[in-house]
Amino acid sequence: MSEKCTECARLEREREEARTAGNHSRVTDCNVLIKRHPDHSEQLSPAGKRWT
Numbered sequence: 387m388s389e390k391c392t393e394c395a396r397l398e399r400e401r402e403e404a405r406t407a408g409n410h411s412r413v414t415d416c417n418v419l420i421k422r423h424p425d426h427s428e429q430l431s432p433a434g435k436r437w438t
Contacts, residue, residue, distance in 0.1 A: 394420055 401416035
């Protein structure tokens, strides 16, 4: 099992802090940034749809 990338780990911590503070907009922002992070194996198109 590989270690989580440091940027994703940072975003996950930030997301949890935002959730605790009730900042749902920032939670969503972090979710999007995690999903679009370039180090993930599944690449997304600029529109956010999965490339096949």
